[in-house]
Amino acid sequence: MSDANRPNTNFSDAHRTLTLQPAMGEMIKPSELIEIKGASGLTLADRRLYNILLQQAFGPELGEEGRRFEIALSDLRDTHDSNDRLTQSIESLMRTVVSIAREDGSTDRVQLLGWNNLADPKRAHGTLKYSIPPELAVLLKDSRVFAKLELEVLKAFSSKYALALYEAVSRRVRLKHVIMESFTLEDFRELIGVEEGKLKTFGNLNQYAIKPALLEINALAYFNVTVAPTKTGRRVTGVIVGWGMKDIDARKQAYAELQRPKAGRKARIDGSTEEIAKPGYHQDQFPGLGDSVPGGPVLEDLD
16 A cells, blocks of 8 residues: 555655654644544543644654753643643643554553643743653654644644544545545544543444534545444444545635634534535445445434
8 A cells, every 4th residue: 555654664764754844834743643542531622732742842853762842831822721721731641641553563552741841830931841751752753654734724623523533534645545444433433532431322423523523624624534334234333434635626615714713613514514525435436335425424323
């Protein structure tokens, strides 16, 4: 499977993720921090904060053990409206232990955030100093797989499920000759950050996580996403996630929506799902699924 983002043993150091230069308005996120298990307890604010910390630290130094970074608290205002809540998210990231699968089949378990110091939090010009745990830094040092994320889109999401699914598809959308991927229901729930014990039936998962996520992604991103249920007998046991690049007009519509105020956005994109979400798929691209693949979000509530 050919992929501009996929590792290649012949790549030089210049092709490592941490040596890449993000374009203006973008951040580059190593796949190791997208394809993880154990982060379902993180809130939308936690995830936004972590992305900003990664963006600030991004570069070869992110892969160096013991390196410390610093960011102005003013740069974190988009993620938290108070320092108390900022502290809660910092501690949540420190407590979160994630599992990262290696290519050799082994699994690393690491914390997301290490030592940090919130200096003068009551001052207008306070700063946060922080570090990436050394074991995680070692993993990121050799990363060759990544996602390019649009900063405006990341800031616009109102659902952590939308943000997580957007990151996962961004990591895949540039794959050549690949437009879909199958997931077990358990793996998909983990992928989008559904906590254990919540949204247990597919009907609830679809109504409260999948549909809202697809509405936001398909309205705001430069690509479209579909999610189709797969069954074992009458029971939904997995999903197929499909994706496709938008044409120029659809990208212009997404950009225009990003420039509009967040107030009223849900009302603007509700009811226009079919027009926004159809990426021009044909049924023969999903052999064997019949009519179960919609042109947009999953439309049926199945337990």
